[in-house]
Amino acid sequence: MNPQNGYDIEDLSVGMSAETAKTITDADLVLFAGVSTDVNAVHMDEEFGRTTMFGGRIAHGMLSASLISAVLGNRLPGPGTIYMNQSLRFRAPVRPGDTVRARVTVKEVIEEKCRVVLDTVCTVGDKVVIDGEATLMATSRKKREAGK
Template sequence: MNPLGGYDIEDLQPGMSASFGKTVTEADILLFAGVSGDINAIHLNEEFAATTIFGGRVAHGMLTAGFISAVLGNKLPGPGTVYISQNIRFIAPVRIEQTVTATVTVREVIPEKCRVVLDTVCTVLGKVVADGEATVMVTSSRMKA
């Protein structure tokens, strides 16, 4: 492990997995809208959102995807991880007061580049709401003095 408690490339192997769960609140949606600038009415206006295919307000997809970042940066690989890329497919909406569980699983370790490819999935009550793949750069014990 690195000094911050994150996994070094030498510690990682395919199949390792970690998760983070968070209940999406009204405040989360409002704060995300403010920080991101995404004030789409589907997220903020119940009257408008009720007329859409979703039948009501839904959380920002990227808010949901942010929970993947929480797992990567805090748990696996953890502190010291640098996010390189993310492919994501949004499958179902997330609504206020639903709990999203983001899970990452190591698919491939590329030691010579200090890169790790992980499968990513977000679920609500066991139903997949988003899935994809992330590539990150991690620390190496070989680079420590």
């Protein structure tokens, strides 16, 4: 592992995984709404949320999904990673106070193209709330050293 660039493509292997977790707060919903401009009442207004099929306010799906990006950019492969593609299936709502755990697992390493494919999943307790797959461009030690 290169501490400045995370794991290089040459260091990755199928089955490697990493995760992070965060408890979603009311403040997170307000801040995410401000950044994303998604002020849908189902995220912002408990009273309105109670009138929906969810029976209360829910977090923005992309707020929970952003934890996947945090794992990819900070842990596996880590700094220097470039996101290329992400599929997401939203399976269950996340509510303020829920702790979301995002986990990524290396599914395929394409060393000649510096690409890595990872399974991505977010859970609250034992319940899968989001799953999908990411494709990334990883850093390469060989390419970095060849450029010196």
